[in-house]
Amino acid sequence: MPKIVFQTSGLLKSFQMGSLEVPVLRGLDLEIREGEFVAIMGPSGCGKSTLLHVLGLMSSASGGEFKAWGQDVGRLSQAKRTQLRRERIAFVFQRFNLLGVLSAWNNVAMALKIRGEHPDHQVSEALEEVGLAEKVRFKPGQLSVGQQQRVAIARALVCKPAVLLADEPTGSLDSENSRTVLRLMRRLHDSRAEQTTILITHNPLIVDCADRVLEMIDGRIKE
Ligand SMILES: Nc1ncnc2c1ncn2[C@@H]1O[C@H](COP(=O)(O)OP(=O)(O)OP(=O)(O)O)[C@@H](O)[C@H]1O
Numbered sequence: 081m082p083k084i085v086f087q088t089s090g091l092l093k094s095f096q097m098g099s100l101e102v103p104v105l106r107g108l109d110l111e112i113r114e115g116e117f118v119a120i121m122g123p124s125g126c127g128k129s130t131l132l133h134v135l136g137l138m139s140s141a142s143g144g145e146f147k148a149w150g151q152d153v154g155r156l157s158q159a160k161r162t163q164l165r166r167e168r169i170a171f172v173f174q175r176f177n178l179l180g181v182l183s184a185w186n187n188v189a190m191a192l193k194i195r196g197e198h199p200d201h202q203v204s205e206a207l208e209e210v211g212l213a214e215k216v217r218f219k220p221g222q223l224s225v226g227q228q229q230r231v232a233i234a235r236a237l238v239c240k241p242a243v244l245l246a247d248e249p250t251g252s253l254d255s256e257n258s259r260t261v262l263r264l265m266r267r268l269h270d271s272r273a274e275q276t277t278i279l280i281t282h283n284p285l286i287v288d289c290a291d292r293v294l295e296m297i298d299g300r301i302k303e
Pocket residue numbers: 095096097102104122123124125126127128129130131
């Protein structure tokens with residue numbers, strides 16, 4: 081049985097709004113194993129992005145249990161959590177979040193540089209893998225939205241993360257580009273031994289790509 085990457089039990093997350101505490105994750109139980117491709121679906125506002133931020137060690141839970149790679153995240157220092165995130169987790173966002181002044185090559189290279197690695201052949205290889213070998217010198221504004229999201233995927237995967245987290249990666253794309261991107265993400269997932277992918281989406285096409293679809297409602301995973 082592959083090892084467990086993320087495990088939550090009774091996970092809680094609330095936001096403080098002045099004197100009001102707004103609960104968002106309300107006792108969420110989840111187990112994700114290495115190598116899985118898991119989709120999370122659910123109505124707007126049910127807490128999907130909030131959950132992804134917690135799993136991605138971008139924000140901390142308010143209560144409950146959360147283990148990442150067997151380690152109790154609540155007990156880790158801020159520095160250790162940041163280190164884990166940098167070394168093992170990559171993100172893809174709905175709006176790509178590319179740097180407009182940099183070429184596709186430099187956007188991907190940046191991911192390596194901020195980790196102190198020297199960008200080299202792996203940058204072109206990553207762009208080739210997403211079908212953009214011809215566009216390495218193009219800036220985001222000179223690319224279609226589908227191409228921009230593929231640059232963002234290359235940027236996420238160039239560091240060979242253990243976990244890829246994607247928050248509505250097809251949310252800004254038309255149906256044809258959405259199909260291409262989802263299939264690409266599945267293919268890249270399969271070509272990387274042990275990569276775990278967790279993807280939030282409203283796109284029904286995901287049913288054909290994911291190993292498992294979790295349905296979220298009101299801050300919990302539906303049974
Ligand atoms: N920083 C914050 N401060 C206060 N409330 C927040 C904050 N972030 C999220 N929320 C609230 O948490 C709830 C869940 O938000 P979240 O972004 O996780 O939903 P979602 O399921 O991703 O929705 P969507 O499908 O629309 O992206 C919302 O009601 C939102 O207002």
